[in-house]
Amino acid sequence: MSTYTEDLRKVTTRRLIEMKQRGEKISMLTAYDYSMATLIDQAGMDVILVGDSASNVMCGNITTLPITLDQMIYHGRAVMNAVKRALVVVDMPFGSYQGNSKEAVASAIRIMKETGADCVKLEGGAEIKESIERILSAGIPIMGHLGLTPQSINKFGTYTVRAKEKAEAQKLIEDAHLLEELGCFAIVLEKIPAKLAEQVAKELTIPIIGIGAGGGVDGQVLVMHDMLGINKGFSPRFLRRYADLNSVITEAVQNYIKDVKTSDFPNEKEQY
Secondary structure (H helix, E strand, O other): OOOOOOOOOOOOHHHHHHHHHOOOOEEEEEOOOHHHHHHHHHOOOOEEEEOOOHHHHOOOOOOOOOOOHHHHHHHHHHHHOOOOOOEEEEEOOOOOOOOOHHHHHHHHHHHHHHHOOOEEEOOOOHHHHHHHHHHHHOOOOEEEEEEOOHHHHHHHOOOOOOOOOHHHHHHHHHHHHHHHHHOOOEEEEEOOOHHHHHHHHHHOOOOEEEEOOOOOOOEEEEOHHHHOOOOOOOOOOOOOOOOOHHHHHHHHHHHHHHHHHOOOOOOHHHOO
């Protein structure tokens, strides 16, 4: 058995902090349904993110903005039905927490009650301070998200690397410290310079999880469909594909079609 799956204790927010303290890297991957979450959890993943990337890979939307709170709860519940060990984080979707802290805590409570998830993730820093405070006051753990924040794509107008300029980099550092001070248990840094991400990871005591943020952080996260090669239309520099399931699945489906058309399936042993 892999050394990464020998410890079958439930992963908690506290355990992630302990992992950082002893220098153990944190593995994190997205999942959106029962079957894939079962496989990912059994493989020994530390954290499973029910990401609003479901808007893209599950629903076919161009951005993450269209996915609703009800849809995120649906995916979160499916994943929680499968997971026994990993910490499960559910993204709060666009519009469920920005600008209205009362709505934010109500949305977070719905996620926790209706999915059974361990915590939620929010994008942003000082501008969502009040929402973070209200959610934390309800006893709900929060993972922050800074750098490239896909829910703000219409503001940025591009998915290019963020915080390359001094002013934006300084704001990111300040926001990261603020999130820690408010009580967030971890932060995702997306698509920022590796040196900046490493600096943040060293300055903060909470775990920093990177996606396109270099190797100097405390852990890594990828979107499952990208990592497994299901989605071939997305090829950023930071993505490493560990499989080519696009080709494997396509070939299997084509073979099934052929066998049906030629009456090879089902054969006599496959009938009652």
